[in-house]
Amino acid sequence: xxxxxxxxxxxxxxxxxDVASGYGALAAGCKFIAGYPITxxxxxxxxFARIAPKGGAMFIQMEDELASISAIxxxxxAGAKTMTITSGPGYSLMMETIGxxxxxxxxxxxxxxxxxxxxxxxxxxxxxxxxxxxRWGSHGDYExxxxxxxxxxxxxxxxxxxxNLAEKYRCPVMIMADECVGHMTEKVVIxxxxxxxxxxxxxxxxxxxxxxxxxxxEDLVPKMVKAGSGHKLFISGRxxxxxxxxxxxxxxxxxxxxxxxxxxxxxxxxxxELKEEQLDDADVVVVSYGISSRVAVRGIxxxxxxxxxxxxxxxxxxxxxxxxxxxxxxxxxxAFVVPEINYGQVVFDVARCCHGNANVVLVPHGGAGVHMPxxxxxxxxxxxxxxxxxxxVIEFKTQLEKLVFKxxxxxxx
Amino acid sequence: MAEVRxxxxxxxxxxxxxxxxxxxAAIYDNKYATMSQSFGPEAxxxxxxxxxxxxxxxxxxxxxxxxxxxxxxxQEGYDKFEPGLSENGILLVDEDMVKHKSPRGNIKxxxxxxxxxxxxxxxKIVANVIMLGFFTAITEIVTYEGMKKALPGSVPEKALExxxxxxxxxxxxxxxxxxxxxG
Numbered sequence: 324x325x326x327x328x329x330x331x332x333x334x335x336x337x338x339x340x341d342v343a344s345g346y347g348a349l350a351a352g353c354k355f356i357a358g359y360p361i362t363x364x365x366x367x368x369x370x371f372a373r374i375a376p377k378g379g380a381m382f383i384q385m386e387d388e389l390a391s392i393s394a395i396x397x398x399x400x401a402g403a404k405t406m407t408i409t410s411g412p413g414y415s416l417m418m419e420t421i422g423x424x425x426x427x428x429x430x431x432x433x434x435x436x437x438x439x440x441x442x443x444x445x446x447x448x449x450x451x452x453x454x455x456x457x458r459w460g461s462h463g464d465y466e467x468x469x470x471x472x473x474x475x476x477x478x479x480x481x482x483x484x485x486x487n488l489a490e491k492y493r494c495p496v497m498i499m500a501d502e503c504v505g506h507m508t509e510k511v512v513i514x515x516x517x518x519x520x521x522x523x524x525x526x527x528x529x530x531x532x533x534x535x536x537x538x539x540x541e542d543l544v545p546k547m548v549k550a551g552s553g554h555k556l557f558i559s560g561r562x563x564x565x566x567x568x569x570x571x572x573x574x575x576x577x578x579x580x581x582x583x584x585x586x587x588x589x590x591x592x593x594x595x596e597l598k599e600e601q602l603d604d605a606d607v608v609v610v611s612y613g614i615s616s617r618v619a620v621r622g623i624x625x626x627x628x629x630x631x632x633x634x635x636x637x638x639x640x641x642x643x644x645x646x647x648x649x650x651x652x653x654x655x656x657x658a659f660v661v662p663e664i665n666y667g668q669v670v671f672d673v674a675r676c677c678h679g680n681a682n683v684v685l686v687p688h689g690g691a692g693v694h695m696p697x698x699x700x701x702x703x704x705x706x707x708x709x710x711x712x713x714x715x716v717i718e719f720k721t722q723l724e725k726l727v728f729k730x731x732x733x734x735x736x
Numbered sequence: 737m738a739e740v741r742x743x744x745x746x747x748x749x750x751x752x753x754x755x756x757x758x759x760x761a762a763i764y765d766n767k768y769a770t771m772s773q774s775f776g777p778e779a780x781x782x783x784x785x786x787x788x789x790x791x792x793x794x795x796x797x798x799x800x801x802x803x804x805x806x807x808x809x810x811q812e813g814y815d816k817f818e819p820g821l822s823e824n825g826i827l828l829v830d831e832d833m834v835k836h837k838s839p840r841g842n843i844k845x846x847x848x849x850x851x852x853x854x855x856x857x858x859x860k861i862v863a864n865v866i867m868l869g870f871f872t873a874i875t876e877i878v879t880y881e882g883m884k885k886a887l888p889g890s891v892p893e894k895a896l897e898x899x900x901x902x903x904x905x906x907x908x909x910x911x912x913x914x915x916x917x918x919g
Contacts, residue, residue: 337759337771337886507798508755508771510762614798621796696797 326350326483326519330378336511338370340478340504343511344408344434345370347482350513352521353432354380354403357394359387362446363502364410364436371408388416392433396420399429400558402524402549404486406432410502411444414453415460421495422461423560425583428537428545430489430524432482434498436505439690449502450690451613452665457497458642464580466587468594469497469642471613475509481639487522488594492586493544499641501664503614503693527554536567537579543586591643598637605634606657607706610649610673612638614693615662622662622699629700631707641669649676658706660719662686662694667716674716682709684717687724698722737791738877739800741820743813744833746784749864750809754786756868756890757878761790764882770795783812790877805875807867808834809850828871830863846874846913853905862902865891869906874914880907 331350338346345367348356356375358368372382385391388409395405409417414435424431437453439445457469468488472481478500485496527534527546534554539545548554557567562579564570570579587594598616602608607626611619616637626633636652638645649672653659658681661670670685677683686702688694702719709717740757744750754771761769773786787800806821807828808814814834821827823841831847839845848870854863865887872883883903891899 335763337755337762337769503772503798506772508758508773509769509795618797624796693798 324521324523326516326521327352327378328516330380331513331516331519332374333513333515336513337508338475338511339366339506339508340472340475340500341366341436341506342370343475343479344482344498344500344505346374346511346513347479348406348432348486349374349378349380350479350516350519351483351486352404353406353486354378355383355395355398355405356380356407357383357385357391357398357405358408359385359391359413361410361413363438363505364408364413364434367434367436367505368408388413389420392417392420392424395431396424396427396429399431400427400550404430404490404524406434406486408434408436410436411438411440411446412442414456418456418460419462421467422463422465424495425461425465425467426463426560427558428493428583429495430493432485432489432496432498434482434500437499437501439502445691447502448691449614449664449693451499451501451615451663452668452690454499454641454663454665454668457499464584466584466643467495467497468492468587468640469499470596470640471499471616471638472504473613473617474504475507475511478504479511479513483519483521487520490522490524491544492590492594493525493547494587497642499613501614535565537563538565539582539586542590543582587643594640594643595645596639597645597648598635598639600635601632602634602636602652604632605655606632607660607703608634608636608652608656608658609660609662609699609703610636610638610669611662612641612669615664615688618694618696619662619699621696622694622703625696625700626703626707629704631703633703633707638669644669644672644676646676649673650678653677653680656681658682658684658709660684660686660699660702660706662688662699662702664688664690664693667718670716679712679714682706682713682717684719686719686721688721695722737789738804738875739802740788740790740805740807740875740877741785741800741803741817742788742807743783743785743817744809744864745782745812748784748809749861750784750813751786752890753807753864753868754788756865756883756886757871758788758790759890760878760882760886761788764885765879767792768795770798772798783810783816785813785817805871805877807871808836809864809867811835826875828867828874830867846870846910848906848909848913850906853909854902857898857902857905859895859898862895862899865899865902866906869903869908870910871906872903873907873910
């Protein structure tokens with residue numbers, strides 16, 4: 324189905340990534356956002372609140388983040404496409420209900436404009452240290468989808484993509500942006516409504532008496548109805564059978580929780596989006612996501628000017644992770660270089676998938692800034708030069724690290 | 737590629753200046769332009785800045801590293817960001833607001849009484865737009881036409897005419913200054 328004309332602010336804009344995401348949400352048919360203001364994500368909520376009435380949508384500022392995410396889960400079951408917006412401590416507060424949403428197979432989008440942490444951290448500066456929290460933050464076994472935009476244009480495009488994935492797989496979808504792209508102002512082109520393809524909700528259309536809430540289709544995803552529309556509907560966070568009734572034995576745990584994982588993992592090929600450049604004869608491959616993948620392109624260019632055969636693998640979707648692709652490349656390349664704005668998160672998934680076949684170099688950055696392309700270039704040179712197999716992740720020393728610890732007071736060597 | 741730092745204090749329209757110049761470059765001059773604003777506790781009433789990178793190709797590193805042009809509208813802004821200005825850079829100052837030191841290296845300094853001109857036009861608030869006109873004339877990073885197209889929609893509708901006049905005032909002053917300097 325195509326986007327509704329009333330929801331799409333067709334035109335060419337010079338706006339920041341937060342605002343672009345707010346516009347993207349409305350274009351995707353989002354009718355309800357509940358949120359609690361937190362830097363650096365607030366502009367996205369404000370942008371949506373300003374334009375919401377145009378598309379018959381609504382923004383509610385809730386009393387806190389727990390209420391915000393609970394409200395959008397409720398609104399999703401009332402039939403709306405929904406999103407919440409947060410950052411830093413607000414993201415931590417939402418963790419319990421992300422799992423609740425996954426257990427109830429509720430389609431919703433969560434925009435996290437990552438900031439420096441931990442705790443209050445650096446509210447006005449960037450970070451990418453919530454990546455593992457996105458995947459494992461709520462208790463129990465489940466899978467969800469996370470995508471990482473690198474520009475305001477992508478924050479518009481990927482917000483629509485996130486809504487489409489949420490509807491298709493009936494799961495929470497995280498937009499793992501960061502302060503740098505959220506507060507970056509660039510040209511954003513919003514196409515005409517008829518150029519925007521939207522995934523409709525998987526409505527159940529059969530006889531109301533025969534509706535079974537958690538009976539999956541062939542792709543393992545069940546159909547949905549609006550709560551209160553006359554169907555028998557029993558939904559709770561309790562382990563349940565297909566009817567939604569509580570069950571508590573290992574047989575059902577295997578059957579129903581396993582499906583929450585499998586509906587994502589068995590459809591991985593359709594979900595995962597990668598951008599690959601010059602991988603065919605590469606000795607070194609840079610694996611990165613979000614703003615780091617954008618800065619990495621400059622580092623890659625610099626290394627190529629020095630004659631290094633280096634390829635680029637950008638994770639547009641970070642979760643689910645492209646295990647098979649990394650494993651396949653590991654057999655052919657000498658090293659992977661992974662720049663991320665944290666002290667090592669996604670890098671360990673790269674290492675896991677290498678099975679010892681290639682070296683892995685982490686280019687860490689503590690946050691409040693982005694990598695210098697020179698560091699990424701030097702890390703690529705290091706990966707290309709190392710002939711031995713190193714049985715741990717190699718931590719590259721950045722210029723910033725050398726500057727800060729020039730007195731030799733670094734704790735870990 | 738050109739890197740510009742806009743610096744002043746909160747309320748002068750420093751962020752807005754970055755947005756208007758970036759919009760002109762990205763939308764009307766068909767270049768790539770990435771604008772980032774500096775947030776932080778210091779931005780509340782004190783020093784305030786935005787940074788703009790304009791390029792013929794996609795901007796990969798979003799922040800300024802070796803500033804080509806410093807657009808300074810306050811003493812604090814000048815003091816804080818002058819060390820980041822390239823040795824071959826251009827310093828633009830509102831001369832009523834900034835007392836600058838004798839320039840380092842090959843830095844070229846251009847001064848304009850932007851706030852005074854704005855007061856003459858009846859609204860002190862348009863000083864940043866006078867500076868933008870001056871910036872356009874001196875640096876040629878953005879075009880005159882692009883800037884005149886970028887102003888509508890970027891300033892309050894009822895003050896558009898005043899802003900257009902203010903922009904021209906700064907632009908003409910810049911052109912005359914260049915003529916004088918180049919003999």
